[in-house]
Amino acid sequence: MGAVLSALRDRAGSGSDAIFDGSGGLRAHVILMRNGKRVKRDELETLVLADGDEVAIFPPVAGG
Amino acid sequence: MLLERERERYARQILLFGEEGQERLKDAKVFIAGAGGLGCPIALYLAVAGIGEIHLVDQDTVDRTNLNRQVLHWESDIGELKVRSAETKLREANPDIRIKAFAATIDETNVRNLVGGADLIVDAMDNFPTRYLLNREALRGGVPLIHGAIRGFDGQATTIIPGRTACLECIFPEAPPAEVFPVVGTTAGVIGLIQANEAIKYLLGKKDLLANRLLLWDGLTTTLETYTVERRLDCPACSEGCEHAGQGEGVRPVPGDPWKQPLA
Numbered sequence: 001m002g003a004v005l006s007a008l009r010d011r012a013g014s015g016s017d018a019i020f021d022g023s024g025g026l027r028a029h030v031i032l033m034r035n036g037k038r039v040k041r042d043e044l045e046t047l048v049l050a051d052g053d054e055v056a057i058f059p060p061v062a063g064g
Numbered sequence: 065m066l067l068e069r070e071r072e073r074y075a076r077q078i079l080l081f082g083e084e085g086q087e088r089l090k091d092a093k094v095f096i097a098g099a100g101g102l103g104c105p106i107a108l109y110l111a112v113a114g115i116g117e118i119h120l121v122d123q124d125t126v127d128r129t130n131l132n133r134q135v136l137h138w139e140s141d142i143g144e145l146k147v148r149s150a151e152t153k154l155r156e157a158n159p160d161i162r163i164k165a166f167a168a169t170i171d172e173t174n175v176r177n178l179v180g181g182a183d184l185i186v187d188a189m190d191n192f193p194t195r196y197l198l199n200r201e202a203l204r205g206g207v208p209l210i211h212g213a214i215r216g217f218d219g220q221a222t223t224i225i226p227g228r229t230a231c232l233e234c235i236f237p238e239a240p241p242a243e244v245f246p247v248v249g250t251t252a253g254v255i256g257l258i259q260a261n262e263a264i265k266y267l268l269g270k271k272d273l274l275a276n277r278l279l280l281w282d283g284l285t286t287t288l289e290t291y292t293v294e295r296r297l298d299c300p301a302c303s304e305g306c307e308h309a310g311q312g313e314g315v316r317p318v319p320g321d322p323w324k325q326p327l328a
Contacts, residue, residue, distance in 0.1 A: 001103035016327060028238040029236070029239060029241070031235075037188075037293060038293075058280060060220060060240050061215035061218050061245070062191060062192050062239065063101070063213060064191075064212070064214065
């Protein structure tokens with residue numbers, strides 16, 4: 001999972017601000033799910049993804 | 065009982081769900097928190113659908129910067145309380161329903177009174193602190209909460225049934241940062257109408273709500289997806305034994321208990 005996030009950070013370039021903070025960590029409010037289940041922040045680096053796993057990552061919005 | 069003119073007004077949807085369904089809508093009391101970008105389309109469509117009683121709460125007055133998306137407020141309403149402006153339009157749209165408008169800021173001291181007696185809460189707020197407050201009141205009272213939020217071309221929605229689905233704090237443990245958010249009116253329309261549609265479905269006892277599903281709308285790519293979400297065992301709002309979690313009985317029965325007795 002850590003590698004996926006790292007690749008995403010590189011690919012997003014300047015657009016990564018919505019997801020990552022200045023030090024490259026996930027912003028606190030960003031949702032990260034693997035196969036519909038929330039991934040806890042302390043599992044980020046150790047979680048191993050399998051073929052076919054679906055990872056969803058998005059910053060929720062707050063406006064109305 | 066429906067009046068003759070109501071049978072006529074709602075003829076096209078009575079074809080869909082019958083007079084029994086229409087009477088359920090007429091018997092319903094829906095609380096809409098906010099009369100802004102989301103609240104305007106939600107209130108308008110629930111009003112013309114014949115929801116018998118709509119309670120609308122908003123503290124603000126109409127500003128010119130609201131007019132790109134808050135479609136019940138028009139140029140001539142600038143400076144007017146949003147709830148008054150909305151109430152006027154809604155009464156004209158459908159004189160057969162009751163509308164109660166409150167100019168108030170929802171906070172810990174009044175949320176219980178404001179929501180009291182509603183069959184359903186629709187979240188049309190623009191900030192997460194107030195949403196968390198509504199979520200906890202929904203859990204406490206066993207009243208379903210239909211969440212929606214927007215920013216730019218993006219939006220999200222989910223339907224929370226206390227005791228049965230993930231709650232707002234299960235799904236969003238951390239509030240997104242507060243900001244003056246960019247937004248186009250169509251985003252508010254899309255998400256607001258998804259919420260209004262969920263409200264109608266819930267009141268009719270339809271299955272397949274956005275229960276335990278988070279809907280994400282991306283207006284730039286015109287894609288809409290739903291993701292399964294689940295309750296967090298350690299959720300500070302709804303986990304077992306938590307003071308806000310109500311009596312563990314799940315949702316409070318509403319007239320006819322529609323969610324338990326779906327229409328055919």
